[in-house]
Amino acid sequence: MPAKPAPIKKAAKKELPEKKVEKAPEPAPEPEPAPVEPEAAPAAVEEAPPAETPAEGAAEAPAEVVVEAPPPPPPADSADATEATADPEASTDPAANADPTAETPVAEEPKAPTPPPPPPKEPTSAPLDLFIEDKNDTSVSIIWSQPETVGDSGLDGYLIEVCKDGTEDWKAVNEELHKSTRYAIKNQTTGDKLKIRVVAVNAGGRSAPGALPEAVLVKEVADRPKVRLPRFLRQRYVANVGAKINLTVPFTGKPKPVVTWTKDGQPLDTKRVQIRSTERDSILFIRVSVREDSGVYEMCVKVDDFEDKATLILQIVELPGAPATAKIVDTWGFNVALEWTPPVDSGNTEIIGYTIQKADKKTGDWFTVLDHYHRMNATISDLVMGNIYKFRVFSENKVGMSEDAVVTKGEAKILKTGHIDYKPLPFTEHDYSEPPKFTVSLADRAATVGYSTKLLCSVRGSPKPKIEWLKNQMIIGDDPKYRQICVQGICTLEIRKPGNYDGGVYMCRAKNSCGEATVHCKLEVKQPINPDAEKK
Structure with a gap:
C-alpha cells in the first residue's frame, strides 16, 4: 500500500x-x-x-x-x-x-472646472436732500437722506468733503466713515465760503456726490432778538425785605444777543444786583433785598441793528410804621370818639387797615375792640362807668401789622351820673299805603264738562285789599261750586266740575281804603269728545 x-x-x-x-x-x-x-x-x-x-x-x-x-x-x-x-x-x-x-499605479484625480469670476460690485446712488441745518461763526451743520439705491453690497458710511469756493481742492473732513445722516463741520474760518458735498461708500467704491447747490458762508445766522418775559413778571413783582431775588428772563436771537440792564434809566449797581446772561436767558440776582432795590428795571437785548426791550417793576416791602398821631375827640355817656392820622412810613405799600385797642387804667391790660378797620376815626362804645381808659392804634399793610402803635395822649373817664333822661327824637312813620294793583292778570281759559279748572291772578296793595269774584257781573259769594283762595297776593278761583252753563266772563275785584282794581277773563266750557259716537 x-x-x-x-x-x-x-x-x-x-x-x-x-x-x-x-x-x-x-x-x-x-x-x-x-x-x-x-x-x-x-x-x-x-x-x-x-x-x-x-x-x-x-x-x-x-x-x-x-x-x-x-x-x-x-x-x-x-x-x-x-x-x-x-x-x-x-x-x-x-x-x-x-x-x-509591486505598487498598483494610482489614477490621477480629475481637476474641477474653474468657476467664472463674480460680477463686479456696484457703488450706491448719490445721497439725497442735502441741506444746511444750522451754522455759526466756526461750524456748519448739515443733514441729508440715504441714497435711493443701496444694492447688495450695503452701505459702509459717508465721506463729507469741503473745498473753498472758486477751487476744486476737495478734502474730507472726517477720517473715518460717518454712519449718521447728520454732521457738524467744525473749526472753520469765519467769513469763508465753502462748497460741501457728501459721498456714500460701500464695497463697490464711492458713489456720485450729493452737493449743496451753492457755497455756504461761515457766519452766524442773524435772527431778530425777542424777550420772552414770563407772565408773573408782567405785573408788579412784590417781595419782602431780606428776601432773595432770583428772576430769569428768557430771550431768543442769533448770534448771541448783547444783554444790558438798567434801573430807573440808570446803570445797575453791580455791588447790589448781579446779572448772569447765557445764550438763552438772563438772570437778575439779589442776595439780600432792601427797600432801595425797588424800582423799574429794563432789559434790552440787541443783535446788530435790532433790539428788543422788556420792563419789570420790583417792589420790596416791609412792615409799616405806627400811625403818626391819635387823640380822643369826645367822651359822652359810655362812648369815646377817636381820630388818628396815617403812618409816615407805609412799608413801601398801601395801608389796608388799622387795629384799635383799649386798656383800663386799673389793670393795664390791652384788648382789641376793632381790627381791619379802614377809616381813621372810630367810636368806642360799651365802656364801664367810672373807669379811665387809654387807647392805641396799629397800622396794617400786606406784610402785616406794625410793630409799634401810637397811644392817645389824653385819657377818657367815664363819669357816674345819678339819672339820665333819654329823650328820643320824634319819629314819623313812613306811609306805605298803596291802592290795589294786579301784577298778573287773568287769562282766558277753555275747560271740559266734568273736569275741574282754576283761574289765577296776583294783586298787591296796602292795606291788604279785599278780594271778590264775579261771574257775568254777579258776585259769586259762598257758592259751594266755587272755591276762593287768596294767599300772599295770589288769588285762585277753583270751579269744581263745570257744566254747560258755567261758561262766561269771570272778574276778580280788589278793594282797600286807597282804591280798587279789577281784571277779567273768558271761560269756555266744551263737551267731551266721545270716540264711540264718531265711529257711529
Whole structure:
C-alpha cells in the first residue's frame, strides 16, 4: 500500500502595509485550473490549491483594498505540485504572473472646472436732500437722506468733503466713515465760503456726490432778538425785605444777543444786583433785598441793528410804621370818639387797615375792640362807668401789622351820673299805603264738562285789599261750586266740575281804603269728545 503523501503546510499570510488605491483595475478572467496527473508516487500531492491571484483580490476589494502576499511555493519534495504550480498554462493573465509586492499605479484625480469670476460690485446712488441745518461763526451743520439705491453690497458710511469756493481742492473732513445722516463741520474760518458735498461708500467704491447747490458762508445766522418775559413778571413783582431775588428772563436771537440792564434809566449797581446772561436767558440776582432795590428795571437785548426791550417793576416791602398821631375827640355817656392820622412810613405799600385797642387804667391790660378797620376815626362804645381808659392804634399793610402803635395822649373817664333822661327824637312813620294793583292778570281759559279748572291772578296793595269774584257781573259769594283762595297776593278761583252753563266772563275785584282794581277773563266750557259716537 503506497504511503500517504506528507501534508502540505499552508504558509501564513504575511501582512503588508496597507495601500490605498483610488480605483481598482478591472478583474481579469479567472484562469482554468491546471490539470493534475494521477497519483504515481507516494510523495505526490493529491491536489494543490489554486493560488490566489491579485486579479481575484482586486475584483472583490472595495475602493480602498489591501494587497496580500500570495502563499509560498510548496516544498521541494513535491515535484508534481511544483510542476503544477510552475506550469505556465496555469494562468495566462499577466496580472496573475505579476509581482504581488509591486505598487498598483494610482489614477490621477480629475481637476474641477474653474468657476467664472463674480460680477463686479456696484457703488450706491448719490445721497439725497442735502441741506444746511444750522451754522455759526466756526461750524456748519448739515443733514441729508440715504441714497435711493443701496444694492447688495450695503452701505459702509459717508465721506463729507469741503473745498473753498472758486477751487476744486476737495478734502474730507472726517477720517473715518460717518454712519449718521447728520454732521457738524467744525473749526472753520469765519467769513469763508465753502462748497460741501457728501459721498456714500460701500464695497463697490464711492458713489456720485450729493452737493449743496451753492457755497455756504461761515457766519452766524442773524435772527431778530425777542424777550420772552414770563407772565408773573408782567405785573408788579412784590417781595419782602431780606428776601432773595432770583428772576430769569428768557430771550431768543442769533448770534448771541448783547444783554444790558438798567434801573430807573440808570446803570445797575453791580455791588447790589448781579446779572448772569447765557445764550438763552438772563438772570437778575439779589442776595439780600432792601427797600432801595425797588424800582423799574429794563432789559434790552440787541443783535446788530435790532433790539428788543422788556420792563419789570420790583417792589420790596416791609412792615409799616405806627400811625403818626391819635387823640380822643369826645367822651359822652359810655362812648369815646377817636381820630388818628396815617403812618409816615407805609412799608413801601398801601395801608389796608388799622387795629384799635383799649386798656383800663386799673389793670393795664390791652384788648382789641376793632381790627381791619379802614377809616381813621372810630367810636368806642360799651365802656364801664367810672373807669379811665387809654387807647392805641396799629397800622396794617400786606406784610402785616406794625410793630409799634401810637397811644392817645389824653385819657377818657367815664363819669357816674345819678339819672339820665333819654329823650328820643320824634319819629314819623313812613306811609306805605298803596291802592290795589294786579301784577298778573287773568287769562282766558277753555275747560271740559266734568273736569275741574282754576283761574289765577296776583294783586298787591296796602292795606291788604279785599278780594271778590264775579261771574257775568254777579258776585259769586259762598257758592259751594266755587272755591276762593287768596294767599300772599295770589288769588285762585277753583270751579269744581263745570257744566254747560258755567261758561262766561269771570272778574276778580280788589278793594282797600286807597282804591280798587279789577281784571277779567273768558271761560269756555266744551263737551267731551266721545270716540264711540264718531265711529257711529
